[in-house]
Amino acid sequence: MVCEKPDQSIELNSVLHQQKCNLCGGSSTPVNTLFLLGLINCTTYKCDNCGAFFRFPLPNEQAVAQYYASRYFRYSDKIERTMAERQGQWILQALKQDGIASDTVNYVEVGAGRGWLVSFMQNQGTASAVGYEPDSASVAWGQNTFGIDLQKGSWMDALQSEDLPKKGVFLLSLVHVLEHLHSPLEVLQELKKCYHDPYIFIEVPDARYEGPVMELDTFPKSSMGQHFWSFTEQTLSVVLKRTGFSVIAMEKDGDFRFWNNRLTTLRIWKDITDLYRGWNCNEFNLKQGAISSLTILCRCLFAGLKTRMLRLQGHGCNRLDLPIIRVLAKAVPPSL
Ligand SMILES: [Zn+2]
Known part of the structure; x- marks a missing residue:
């Protein structure tokens, strides 16, 4: 054979x-x-x-x-609060530079989680604020904790909303949502159609750093598989243009070291897999096998040490360090 x-x-x-x-x-x-x-x-x-x-x-x-129904994941309150504050402050600053005051904004968030950002925007005096979230436990927690208008539902439920405010501007928000959707362009087009000339805020992981992880992580059921898409700045610009939006502001945030530990682990795992595959093909050599095994063991120890050092220094190790791209865009009226 x-x-x-x-x-x-x-x-x-x-x-x-x-x-x-x-x-x-x-x-x-x-x-x-x-x-x-x-x-x-x-x-x-x-x-x-x-x-x-x-x-x-x-x-x-x-x-x-x-x-998703069998999974319920949340970050700590401190991390979710900090993320919402960063996102909210950036949104309001970008809107202000476009001449939009917070009290004229009708904020609509799809995939709102426990409602931290909805709550932040409401506390900043927006004209209205509502969130849609498919997970019942998150909805109940957000309603009870913040007293906000958080409804169980997906982006499709946001299209069914009745009695939309007549005054002010709409700001649609999709925070770490677009990468999970089957058809991002279709969703953006439908939302734009439903809400009159809205602004839209999007935050996604940065493909420049996430992409190499997607290349290496082929484990079945890996949580990385939840991301059907990974966007670059260019991708976001093209997607927004194709769906009738004009970019107002875009920025990158996070720490480039965030994925390093995961990448190192994946590379070591790949080398171990290749090594054992070779042994299965009768390429086993005692001396080479011992050297390869020792090398891999040293790499594991070094990687663990490096991660521990970074954690001690507080660099690139928690969710707040995830490299992301955030963008605010405005619908281009059909006549233009
Ligand atoms: Zn492309």
Whole structure:
């Protein structure tokens, strides 16, 4: 029996067809295959044009909803409060520079979690503030803790909203939501249609730093599989332009070291996998095996030490350090 070591790059390029990037329309290159969320065999692609990463095919929406129903995750109150304050202050500053005062803003957040940002905006004196969140426990917590208008529902429920305020401007907000959606462009278009010439605030992980993790992390059911898309600044600009928005302000935030530990672990794991695959192919050599094992052990120890040092220094180690891109955009009226 002949044992063949698969070369993933050759395998991917020869077997898989190129997939068009639905975000910008550019061509793309497959970078790995994985059993996404334990639901479907799919491929991760990198767009040759805008630099986005994306998965295809995706599991159906019902299966994804069931996946999330069995998971309930939250960060600490301190982290969620700080994130909301950073986002809220940035939004209000960007709106102010565009001549919009907070008391004229009708704030509508989709995927609002426990409502920290809805609460922040309400406390800043917005004309109105409402959030939609699919998770019942988060909704109950937000309603009881903040006394805010937090409703159980998804982006589709935000389209069904009745008695929309007649005065002021709408500000739609999608914070770490776009990367989880099946069709980001369609959702933005539908929201824009429903709310009259809205502003929109989007925050997503930065593909420049998240992309390399998506390339290496092929573990079935890895939480990284929850991200169907990873956006660059260029991707966001193109997506917003294609859906009829004009960018007002955009910024990057976070610490580039955030993903380092995860990347190191994934690289070590890949080398261990390759090593054992070689041994299974009768390439085992006692001396080389001992050297390789010792090398990997040293890398593990060094990586652990480095992580501990960074934690002690407080660099790049908590959720607040995640490299992100945030953008505020304004709907372009159809006549223009
Ligand atoms: Zn693209």
